[in-house]
Amino acid sequence: MFSYLLRRILFFVPIVAGVMLLTFALFFMVQSPKAMAHRVLGPKATPKAVELWLHNRGYDKPLLINRIPEQPWYDSLFISQMRRLATFDLGSSDVTGRPLAEVFRQGALPSLLLTVPAFLAGLVMSVGLALYLVFIRNAAADFIASLLCVALMSVPVMVYVIFGQYLVAQVFNYFPAFGFQLNGWSTAKFLLLPIALMIVSGLGADVRLFRALFLEELGQDYIRTARAKGVSSAVVLMGHVFKNGLINLITLVVASLPFLIMGSLLLENFFGIPGLGNVLFTAIQLPDFAVVQASVFLGSLLYLGGLLLTDVCYAWADPRIRLH
């Protein structure tokens, strides 16, 4: 187990390096560092100011490999940035100069306050509903629920956001339609609507998926064995079907955990929640390469961590799987 984890974590290094190289190439293929400086400093910036801006942030170095005679080959923009990231030093924003570790720490809390409750409540609701639909399978209610799920899936998220903001916030005036203030329990009034929208927009697809997953388990031979032993339908469902369905559920669920901290790009923007999704969105627009790079770095690490966690959970849920 330990050697397996170590091996997997060692593999993170080349994968993250590859992701960083791709991000770097894509970003600077679109615009040179100079063009970026011009966009940040505005059209009236003097050549001197641009040069100073570039020098202060290291953008005056060769991009990938330093070919200037008498200088070490590794003194390039990409390699020096990678050496910095390797020590988990995220650097500071190209635009505001704020240390990014602080920016991300501040953004993570609003993001998590939005995504974690939505994720947990959504998961409990969709798994519960799916199990119930499997329990009453083939009944009229099951059919109607399936139709409703398809309807829920078919509506774009934007429609939920616009109607949610209009109906709940404008017409009934239950919650503020926009804004965020971190202030104890009263923070909830800013979050309840986006959380509800996040649950509703994902519910249809999840219920249908989990229902199909549990139904497939129900047709297995060992379910017939359990029924032949005299096990009741409810226990068959909660014990035998659920435990086996859990194995498939884990793949879907655990791999999505890292994305919780990255926040919801769309909802954070529409509701003015200063989370990490918002940070990344603004950084791409500005552009602020330091923020984009640090986000991708953390994001890929989180994603890889999530995949590793999935495999560990697999081994925990399914006795047939051993990690070595």
Added chain:
Amino acid sequence: MLSVRSLSIDFGAGAARVHAVKDISFSIGAGETLALVGESGSGKSVTGLALTRLLQEPPAVYSGGEILFEDRDVLKMSPAELRRLRGGKIAYVFQEPSTSLNPVFTVRSQIAEALSLHRPEVSDVDAEVARCLDLVGIVDPSKRMHDYPHQLSGGMQQRVMIAMALACHPQLLVADEPTTALDVTVQAQILDQMRLIKQQIKMAMLLITHNFGIIGGIADRVAVMFRGSIVEHGSTAEVLHNPQHPYTKALIGCIPQLGQRRRRLTTIDYSTLG
């Protein structure tokens, strides 16, 4: 003890309705073994599952007849009564042991589940599980019971299935193709084991099989099923040595004999069977 009278089972509804079992009757006395023999699709497994109403309804429809177990009609029992019947009085062993055992539970917990349902008075569950496994010839049962099904061989998995079925002292064991998925040597071991157990505990058995070759030493009587009906019914020796129905004759003719010098295997010519 068990008496099936004019039982008919259909699948589906309307034009797609299929008559899987047509007006069959048979009975099994206490301690007796009846072999239900027939080819794939003849309705023998459906009959076996119907005895405790295990068929999924719909699509299955019990369209006629009755299943009397200890003078009570199974088809009129409540869900709670059916649960007491299943596993407690009528237990099952299925064809494919590798998929019939739940992969995520240990052997112990699967047998313990049956015990907790029908014999809650058992206090030392571990000892009782070990005793059941020992009965079916599993060596070192107190260690093996903590294994998961995938850690056992096919033959051992089937022994576990049998142990699980016997754990609650059923009056009738329905063995649905219990040796079909196993290779020939293991097949013989499992059949010997079942014969042995039958001598030790007084239990009736319904042995469902397509293979006339295995029923000789184990069944008292034979019922031959063909296209949903019982076409021949009699004592094992009688049916094996003096088959009446052309289908039974053809089926027995298909058993390969040791030392036989034939180049082609016998097949059944359905055009002559009506």
